[in-house]
Amino acid sequence: MLETLLEPLQYSFMQRSLIVAIVVGIICAVVGSYLMVQRLALLGDAISHSVLPGLAIAYLMGANIFVGAFVAGIISTIFINLIRTRSNIKEDTAMGIVFSAFFALGITLITTIQKDTKIDLNHFLFGNILGVTAADVRDTLIIAFIVISVVVLLYKELLFYTFDKLGAQAVGLPVNLLDLGLMMLIGLTIVASLKAVGVILVLSLLITPAATAYLLVERLHQVMFLGVAIAVTASIAGMYLSYFYNLPSGPAIVLVTSGIFILAFLFSPGQGVFTHPPSNSGQIAILKELKGLILANRR
Amino acid sequence: MNGTAAIAINNLGVYYRTVEALHNISLEVLPGKVTGVFGPNGAGKSTLVKAMLGLIPVRVGTVLYDGQPLQNCLEKVAYVPQRSQIDWTYPVTVWDVVMMGRVRKTGWFRRFSTVSHRQGMEALAKVQMEAYKNRPIGQLSGGQQQRVFLARSLAQEADIFFFDEPFVGVDQKTENIIFNIFHELADLGKIILVINHDLGESITNFDELILLNKELVAVGDRKEVLQEENLYRAYGSKVTFFSEMSSHLAA
Numbered sequence: 428m429l430e431t432l433l434e435p436l437q438y439s440f441m442q443r444s445l446i447v448a449i450v451v452g453i454i455c456a457v458v459g460s461y462l463m464v465q466r467l468a469l470l471g472d473a474i475s476h477s478v479l480p481g482l483a484i485a486y487l488m489g490a491n492i493f494v495g496a497f498v499a500g501i502i503s504t505i506f507i508n509l510i511r512t513r514s515n516i517k518e519d520t521a522m523g524i525v526f527s528a529f530f531a532l533g534i535t536l537i538t539t540i541q542k543d544t545k546i547d548l549n550h551f552l553f554g555n556i557l558g559v560t561a562a563d564v565r566d567t568l569i570i571a572f573i574v575i576s577v578v579v580l581l582y583k584e585l586l587f588y589t590f591d592k593l594g595a596q597a598v599g600l601p602v603n604l605l606d607l608g609l610m611m612l613i614g615l616t617i618v619a620s621l622k623a624v625g626v627i628l629v630l631s632l633l634i635t636p637a638a639t640a641y642l643l644v645e646r647l648h649q650v651m652f653l654g655v656a657i658a659v660t661a662s663i664a665g666m667y668l669s670y671f672y673n674l675p676s677g678p679a680i681v682l683v684t685s686g687i688f689i690l691a692f693l694f695s696p697g698q699g700v701f702t703h704p705p706s707n708s709g710q711i712a713i714l715k716e717l718k719g720l721i722l723a724n725r726r
Numbered sequence: 727m728n729g730t731a732a733i734a735i736n737n738l739g740v741y742y743r744t745v746e747a748l749h750n751i752s753l754e755v756l757p758g759k760v761t762g763v764f765g766p767n768g769a770g771k772s773t774l775v776k777a778m779l780g781l782i783p784v785r786v787g788t789v790l791y792d793g794q795p796l797q798n799c800l801e802k803v804a805y806v807p808q809r810s811q812i813d814w815t816y817p818v819t820v821w822d823v824v825m826m827g828r829v830r831k832t833g834w835f836r837r838f839s840t841v842s843h844r845q846g847m848e849a850l851a852k853v854q855m856e857a858y859k860n861r862p863i864g865q866l867s868g869g870q871q872q873r874v875f876l877a878r879s880l881a882q883e884a885d886i887f888f889f890d891e892p893f894v895g896v897d898q899k900t901e902n903i904i905f906n907i908f909h910e911l912a913d914l915g916k917i918i919l920v921i922n923h924d925l926g927e928s929i930t931n932f933d934e935l936i937l938l939n940k941e942l943v944a945v946g947d948r949k950e951v952l953q954e955e956n957l958y959r960a961y962g963s964k965v966t967f968f969s970e971m972s973s974h975l976a977a
């Protein structure tokens with residue numbers, strides 16, 4: 428058994444990809460907790476899709492693709508805010524407009540340049556964790572160090588700000604700076620995750636571990652710690668599944684994460700569908716839910 | 727100077743984009759009094775408080791505290807927003823919320839001191855919520871939630887207190903606890919500004935009233951402000967309000 432588990436680790440590419448998967452899982456769970464409590468899941472999706480043209484342009488110019496992606500993410504949030512503040516268009520609509528436009532531009536650019544270079548659009552969309560280099564590992568570790576340091580150092584201010592923006596502003600906390608800091612954290616985390624899962628699935632790593640932990644514990648730092656534990660478990664399990672059954676790594680990690688969420692959703696002591704039925708009639712909760720759904724559809 | 731200065735609002739005007747929300751408001755909020763802000767829905771009560779604190783931009787006018795812009799003295803201000811501004815499903819406990827009152831005093835990159843912990847505990851005891859210290863905020867009744875926010879403002883050791891509709895969805899016990907604390911704070915010379923809309927019996931707990939409807943309708947001592955004519959101008963139609971006479975009979 429142990430031998431089987433150690434087998435993949437003899438390959439240095441597996442070591443590197445495991446490290447990246449774990450580190451990315453950790454920072455996604457932490458930063459994703461902020462996204463979830465602020466109801467900004469869609470923003471995470473918007474930024475992750477928007478970094479694509481930045482990746483392509485950086486690649487063309489021979490610049491660091493992390494930097495390119497980050498710049499594109501920042502520009503997209505600026506556009507989103509511009510549309511939102513200069514018109515009556517709501518934030519989610521603005522996000523939808525900007526991120527789909529950026530995404531389309533990114534796909535166009537990459538498709539154009541991949542004829543002449545050996546890059547692969549699929550690697551950007553779905554990640555290419557088995558292809559991470561030592562430099563990628565280094566960059567990921569640096570980003571993780573920055574993200575975790577900022578969260579630890581600003582924890583009490585960010586808790587106050589994300590819970591009660593007006594209250595935090597009223598005592599004179601620099602809320603615009605805190606907001607900018609959070610956006611930076613989100614951008615950095617997404618950029619660091621691209622190699623592992625790509626732009627399309629990164630949302631799952633951001634949101635699902637945090638949401639799963641939220642079903643089980645009651646304070647933000649507990650959500651973060653449990654989210655990290657869930658993410659690390661899913662990263663390791665996903666990588667092994669992908670190694671032994673020859674599955675794509677990113678989707679394997681996401682599927683394990685989603686599986687853990689389903690377990691928590693059904694069996695959470697506080698809020699589970701099975702453990703915490705909405706009413707105390709004798710019927711099994713899940714059957715009732717189903718019946719409710721069917722009846723609701725008929726109406 | 728502690729606790730003796732007033733807040734002076736001069737010619738305050740606030741717009742949301744092109745819509746005027748407050749017009750030419752000038753008044754003083756006195757220390758040592760419990761001041762109520764009354765007016766119909768949409769009168770601009772919340773807007774007034776937000777504009778005073780600089781939470782929304784001010785078109786014209788000044789808000790001074792002790793001769794300085796109030797916005798420069800925010801560390802002395804405790805503000806409890808309207809219930810609807812808070813996400814009650816947020817994963818925080820009562821203790822987490824109370825300790826938010828200590829964030830500014832603690833300063834960047836530091837952990838809460840033992841003094842802060844003691845302040846937090848004392849504040850919780852004052853609103854009779856010690857037993858709920860580790861409860862998630864979402865599992866409390868409306869009155870208990872409001873008391874936790876009051877505790878947060880007490881933990882802040884502020885000189886100026888702003889409460890936006892603290893009595894909405896609150897039980898009688900909580901209302902009594904909150905008013906008692908308001909009066910204690912007033913006796914210490916603090917500034918207490920409370921937005922309310924209920925013209926019922928509880929109005930006798932306020933020393934001063936500000937009656938608002940986009941413009942200032944009346945300000946001053948409660949009995950002077952509570953004239954039928956003022957209420958008519960503020961609320962636009964005949965309103966029934968609590969009469970001081972029957973309160974004396976009941977008491």
Ligand SMILES: Nc1ncnc2c1ncn2[C@@H]1O[C@H](COP(=O)(O)OP(=O)(O)O)[C@@H](O)[C@H]1O
Pocket residue numbers: 742747765766767768769770771772773774
């Ligand atoms: N963020 C906002 N954007 C545009 N209009 C607003 C905004 N907030 C409040 N208003 C408008 O300003 C007026 C005053 O609102 P508010 O201060 O919340 O009233 P009150 O607290 O007295 O009920 C209302 O007409 C309201 O519709």
Ligand SMILES: [Mg+2]
Pocket residue numbers: 771772773808890
């Ligand atoms: Mg209001």
